[in-house]
Amino acid sequence: MEVNRERLLQSLQNAIVGSEKGEFLNNAFSFKDGYVHTFKDFVALSIHLGDEFKFLKGSIRATEFFSLLSKYTMEKVDINVLDNGLEVCSGRSKALFTFLEESVLKQVDNMALESLVWYPMPDDFRDALSFCLLGVREYNLEGVRVKGKLALSVDSKRVNYFEMKETAGDFLLEEKVVTELLKFQDFVQLAQSDQRVFVKLGDGTIVSGRRKMDVDYPLDKITAMIEQITxxxxxxxxxxxxxxxxxxxxxxxxxxxxxxxxxxxxxxxxxxxxxxxxxxxxxxxxxxxxxxxxxxxxxxxxxxxxxxxxxxxxxxxxxxxxxxxxxxxxxxxxxxxxxxxxxxxxxxxx
Missing domain, CATH: 3.10.150.10 (DNA Polymerase III, subunit A, domain 2)
Incomplete structure (x- = not known):
């Protein structure tokens, strides 16, 4: 199918920042339902390509695919979905990018974007994450805990407390996830699943981070201490x-x-x-x-x-x-x- 190479390349340029050079999961473009997904550590980036790219599906090596599209000069190329990979044709040239193993694309399936329930993002949610990001390694309780309007973080030296204007859910995010989220602006919607927290940006991009298990997080004890030391x-x-x-x-x-x-x-x-x-x-x-x-x-x-x-x-x-x-x-x-x-x-x- 003929596609606009420049438009696709622009979207992939945004997506490739979420991937890393190397092997397997962290160096893959995963195409599904008009999105391209990339994974880096505990963070996933989902870029909306548009309806014209909904036919793309499967996972391929990111850096190689991006590099070839960058080296072409024509406005459009042909991309075909084959049983074993994506075929890119331009003029008299042809390249086949073999699909990676199914476990890579399964990471996208596990996110279940189609079943998410989105709700408005508190205006000061990003401010809360930024305030509570401790930026040190000597943690007693690593990460930012969000519950309702409250965001807090704790280590051996300090307690950070931020009260948002609106409720933002109930979850615990590791510091590395918060660091990645704060690289983006224009937060507009929020969703969460059992495994991840999802942030939708104004352009439709979805940034998600893996939730940290919080069964042992002493939230009640910390909030009681905050009341005592206020x-x-x-x-x-x-x-x-x-x-x-x-x-x-x-x-x-x-x-x-x-x-x-x-x-x-x-x-x-x-x-x-x-x-x-x-x-x-x-x-x-x-x-x-x-x-x-x-x-x-x-x-x-x-x-x-x-x-x-x-x-x-x-x-x-x-x-x-x-x-x-x-x-x-x-x-x-x-x-x-x-x-x-x-x-x-x-x-x-x-």
Whole structure:
């Protein structure tokens, strides 16, 4: 059948970013029902080709097929579906791309796109994923947990909490899946199955990621803890100076070690903030005046913060509070509908 080579190539250009060079599943174009599907790690990309390409079916090696179409110069080529592969003809040339084994195309069948129930995407769903993406490897509970309007993530240093405007389902996504999803914009619809979460983009592209089993995820315990450590009107709160992040970065060069963590000593005084660090090879100290005097800071408060976690939280917000519960302190970074609870350590004790 004669097809528009340039139009097909443009769609495959978008699809091939979801594949990888190599063998088997991660280097395959799988055609079905007018879509081309590619798989990369735990993420699948489904590009809508249009009704004119519905006749295409089967799985072939992605890089080879894309390379040949790229080398042709004519506007149209003939593509025929044979029993053993896809045949591409142009002028006096002919190429056969042999079908890969059935297990590759079965990955597409298992997604069951035709049976999905789609619902509107919360406007701030992508913001929630971005806020909760921790970007570190020292996880206690890896991934982003979504339930209703709530999105949260937890590791040994912090708890991130984001309340969306609308409900977004009930699932747990691994960090690598969230990272891939955030490479795309224009989220419009959401669906989920027992195995995957699906995001539909404005152009009809479907990006899906494998769900992580969440049977052991202590969601109730975490949400109860969040309620307990959420700052109240009585807790010290304010806005950190603009140059606070730079000060943390400088102090981290000579960060101290506490229980295997690179920490900085912070003193929150009503007149200034002090950051200091010390190790065998040197020490650092810096004071920074407040731009706005925080409320409730009647006495100096000394804590030790893990430097990389502090820098991460500062990317989210400079509005802060210091929460003390059961002798432990937490530095809480507060946004309009989100909070980052950062573990703080007292000297000689976590």
């Amino acid at each position: 700052p109240t009107e009585e807790d010290p709160k304010g806005k950190l100076p603009t140059s606070f992040k730079s000060m943390i970065g400088r102090a981290s060069v000579l960060s101290s070690e506490m229980s295997g963590l690179a920490v900085i000593k912070m003193v929150f005084d009503k007149e200034f903030i002090e950051a200091s660090s010390e190790r065998a090879t040197g020490k650092y100290d810096e004071k920074l005046d407040w731009e706005e005097i925080p409320a409730g800071l009647d006495q100096p408060i000394t804590v030790f913060l893990e430097s990389s976690a502090a820098l991460y939280a500062l990317e989210k917000s400079r509005t802060f509070a210091i929460k003390s519960t059961e002798g432990l302190k937490r530095l809480v970074f507060i946004g309009d509908n989100c909070k980052c609870f950062l573990a703080a350590y007292t000297e000689g004790k976590e």
